[in-house]
Every structure is written in structure tokens, then in C-alpha cells.
Amino acid sequence: MNTTGPTRRRRRRPPKYRRLRPLDLWLLLIPVAIGIVLPVLWQIRPELAALVILLAPALGFGTVQLPTIAREILMWVLGFGVALAWGLQSPVLAVSWLVLFPCGFALGGHVRAIRSGVPKPGSVPVVPASDRMVCNPGEDEAEEVVIEPSLAAVLAAIDALDGIDRTVISLFRGPARLDLAGRPDGPMLVYHCADQTAARPEWSHLTTPGAPDVEVAIQLAVLGHFRLWQTTTLEPARKAVAEFLATGGRASGLSWRTDPDVTDLRPPGLDPD
Secondary structure, eight states, rough: OOOOOOOOOEEEOOOOOOOOHHHHHHHHHHHHHHHHHHHTTTOOOOHHHHHHHHHHHHHHHHHHOOHHEEEEHHHHHIIHHHHHHHEEEOOOHHHHHHHHHHHHHHHHHHHHHHTTTOOOOOOOOOSSOOOOOEOOOSSEEEEEESSOOOOOOOOHHHOOOSSSOOOOOEETTTEEEEEEEEETTTTTEEEEETTSSSSSSOOOOOOOOOOOSSSEESSSSSEEEGGGOOOOOOHHHHHHHHHHHHHHHHOOTSSSSESSSHHHTTOOGGOOO
């Protein structure tokens, strides 16, 4: 990784929605049937029953196609707010809505996962072969990809982190990966994985032993809060980058922490690809 390769820009990838298995799709018919049968059995007015049966799954399906903020707001407003409104007319209609809306949401997520290229459940994920740097990854904004970046290019990208528009850098070298977030003049997160293709990847992160037990905020895809000892500063981050670009491994002489908690508590905002 000793050249500054071509840079390209692309749209941020949507979240990795779950691609349902054939069995899941068949099982989804059970709550759909319940949501349809309930208004019929309770002899709800046909026009109201038809409105709920058609509108609830359609709105659930459409909501999952929206950008993050709109999706989360509408999920609550349409999923629960409308159900409460139907409850004033008939509790049966409210129950039917609460059953059918998530079914539409699940089916919409399945369709969006297919369109986003999410592999089928159980398939082996394909890891791009090229070593690369991904800057500013996430969901809605443009990200920048540099193939086979030089050390100078990566250090410049680190210096450009501002905690607002440029928040995360992910480096890939074969199956290994290094993530950085924060600001060069403040606390930073640095996470390393030797093989991200493993069934359960093992992650390590740089720490600051002896740091005061205070909380700091670091902007990722969302604002994250961490203890100061869980973070590092610019110089250790630079050393970690230099070693990673050279070998894909962790820099010796730095304070790395590796245990199951590191993997389980790794911020979702560091998982763009």
C-alpha cells in the first residue's frame, strides 16, 4: 500500500436490512392472516376493515424505504399512533393494524436488502480484494474511497476529521481492518480487527491507561459517549495507521485492549461496509 490510488465518490450504503429466508417469508403469512381474519370475525364494517388491511402493510412497506430520520419518525407515528387512533374506533382494528404494519415493514426491509446487494442468509460474504480507505461512511451522505492509499493520504484524511461532516475513516488491508473516529485535536477511537471475515471477528481498541474517569463525546453516525480511557489521541492513532498500512497488524508499544466486551460494545457507527 505505497501509492495514492484513484479516488471515487459514491452514495452511502443503506443500512443492512435483513434478507428473509424462504421459510421466513412463509411464516410471515401467519401474522398477515391474523391481521386480515380478525376484522372479518368481529364483523367490522367492510370499508374500515379493507382500509386497515390494505393501508397498514402498504405504509409499513413504504416507510422502510425512506431515509433514516423520516423512517424512524414515521415508524412510530404510523405504527403506533395510527393504531391508537383506530383503537378509538375499534380495538380489533388497532390490533389488526399493529399486526399488519410490521409485516409490511419486514417485507419492505427484505426488498430493500435485495436492492442493496445484501447476500442471502448463510452465504459467504464477499470481501473486496483491494486495499482501500473509506472516509465518511454511513447512510445518507457521500463517502470517499481511495484504493491503495499512501500513508500521507491516510494521515491527511485523519487531519481532515472534523467531528461534523468527516467523522470516520475505515482502512482495509486484506481481511484486516482499522477504524478511526474523532478529531485530531481531541479524543479519538481506533479499532483493529485482524480478520473481519471470521465467524466472530475479534476486535481490539486503543486505550489511554490512567486517564481520568470522565465521559467524552465522539461523533460517529450518531453521537457516541465513551470513558476517556477508552479513547486515544492523534500520535498513537498515527502509529497504529503506519503499522496497519505496512503489515495489516497492530502497532506494538501501544495500549491495545482485546476481550469479548470490545467486540460486543464496538459502536455501530464504525460499521459502514
